[in-house]
Amino acid sequence: MTFAVEVKDVSLNYHEVAALKNISFTLEKGKIYGLLGRNGAGKTSLLSLLASLREQTGGTIRILGDAPFENPEVMQDVVFIYEKDNKDESEKVIGMLKFAERYRPHFNMDYAMDLVKGFNLPLNKAVKKLSKGQQSALFVTIGLASRCPLTIFDEAYLGMDAPTREIFYKELLEDQSNHPRTIIISTHLVSEMDYLFDEVLIIDKGTLILQEENETLISRGATITGTANEVDQFVKGLRKLNEQQLGNTKRVVIYGALSKEQRNEAKEKGLEVGVISLQDLFIHLTGEGM
């Protein structure tokens, strides 16, 4: 089976600074991946390697079985939408779409036009005259309508207002289910976008700290709330991510699935077991200390 993406022992140095250290993972075809990481963790560095914008310092990368760097066959199948400076882009919206149609073998102009309508974009306006949110909507349109086997959105929502982002998410899910492809989304809007991801990858300080199915990941985290003594006893031996205390009430975030017996034990002791969101897990897994 060919994977959509295979990354093995990849590192990337900017002069003396290591931006990525020995990263390895594989991505399957047809899934939506969420790439999470704090500012400067290395998300954009990693994505720009996948999109052949740079070459890794060490390790190997395969996109649909081939090395991507300076490989035109691979590059036309990968679309990378990221924040860029468009203040000098005098091309009109329609011109940008026609350009994409020419170079992207799977580009669908009818669908692009539907999106243009949905996002309310003016076809004959120059890109540099669009608002930041409109520019983002245009590049998201190109990203979706290109229907590339590997589609990457790196904080593609910047400047979009909430209703526009909602259209983006809805279209992403619908078009992905009609035309399956591998999508990677990097975002800081974790709580707003968590439902989009089939799998989640978290990078921290240039290393991959976790790759997991979204559902499994969320079921691993739990909060235990109760009197401080009882909680402390219960969480002994479990991996604690965070703890907070209010008077004699304590709340501990744990990581690791609880067995049925443990859940029953918690119930008997009057402890409350709560679920935790992906956003909270992300914060605790990448936060400084405890």
Next chain:
Amino acid sequence: MSQLFDENKPLFLQIREKIEDQIVNDQLKEGEQAPSTTQLVNFYKINHATVSKGVNQLVDEGILFKKRGIGMFVAEGAKEKLLEKRKNAFVNDFIVGLVQEADKLGISDEEIIEFIKKVKGSDSK
């Protein structure tokens, strides 16, 4: 994550119950097309794998069935099956707790029935 949901119940169970509810109260009739997984994901803002898990349980139990390339439909007899199942669960989910609490408070059986009549009476007004 949707705010509508109960924190202490697995999400896939809640999804299947939402669909069950629609079948039980005739919003979704037998033979009709049920919402697709993608529509459910978009509507409830719950992850795809979670939604599929709930929907697949309903398929396994013969409440929904798949038509290749078209979508998901409500099976014949689905409503009856669900009503049967829910009636069985009714005793566990509602009556046991009610009786336990009534015993604790020393409420007699006659009083319980009076209360039920009262509630039902005020409902119909």
